Amino acid sequence: MKKCPECGNPSYDGAPVCGNCGFKFPKQKVAVKRERSIFESQPEVERPPKVEKPPKMEKQKVKKPSNEPGVIDIIKEKKLIIGAILLITLIVICGIVLTGSNKNTSTPIQTGDMVVYDAGDFSFKYPKSWEQVNLTDSEHESAIFYMDENNTVIEHYNISSSATSLKDINQQRINYALDNGDAVELLETVTLDGRNGSNIILENADGNYTRYVSMFTDGELYVFKISGDSINSITSENINKVINSADIA
Structure with a gap:
């Protein structure tokens, strides 16, 4: 119960006005339980010192083999060409030896x-x-x-x-x-x-x-x-x- 401050008439706690003199009671403040906001600043946590990573070693570039023929390849290629020429020459010589110098090659x-x-x-x-x-x-x-x-x-x-x-x-x-x-x-x-x-x-x-x-x-x-x-x-x-x-x- 509460009393009217004007006439002293008692009234129930939730009455908006005094039933005797009509005095308007002030609205009661509702106490709100304060909760901790997630936006409140938090105490800073001491972080461990940052460890610097060692510098990355640059990968050594491996030189790709060139497509250009080397000296050895050129020598091998020339040997093959010379060998082919010698073989053809040998075949021609053998043909001449086998047939002789007879010129009997004619179509009647x-x-x-x-x-x-x-x-x-x-x-x-x-x-x-x-x-x-x-x-x-x-x-x-x-x-x-x-x-x-x-x-x-x-x-x-x-x-x-x-x-x-x-x-x-x-x-x-x-x-x-x-x-x-x-x-x-x-x-x-x-x-x-x-x-x-x-x-x-x-x-x-x-x-x-x-x-x-x-x-x-x-x-x-x-x-x-x-x-x-x-x-x-x-x-x-x-x-x-x-x-x-x-x-x-």
Whole structure:
């Protein structure tokens, strides 16, 4: 209970005015419990001294290998190039040795009843009735062979020779034939393409016949070798026409 300060009349604590004289009681202050604000300044906490970190060591840059070839690479590359050149040169030399200097590389050209054989530096004509056959000559690997209607074999080859004259070549051929039991039936000098040539006929030990018609000029030996069972077969008109058509460029 509370008393009115004007008339002393008692009133309950929450009465806004005095019930006797009408005095307005002042509003009571409500005590608010004070709570600590999170915004109030806090006492500073002593922090440990800052430890300075040691300076970072700069990483040493590793030099990347250059793409440019070094001296050793250049030497190796040159060795490979030189090796390749030597290999190609060796192959070419082997090809020359194996084929010799025979120039019998030609594509026959047919003209009427005759076929022209032309190797550039040497040419001749032969009847189209002749058959080119696949035979071999161990001493002249690039020789070419034909067979006529009488089964006579006509061989042609040309090679480089170190001989000084056709006489020396014929002498060697005759000596070789005699050593093998062959007999010399004919040895004569002939003119072919305006040049001196030779005509040799041998009777072989087996009863067959071989004829050599040769021309020699500027270190090159051009030969027709005809093999048959009789002298008539190796001296036929067609064979003589072929030999007479020979032309040295």
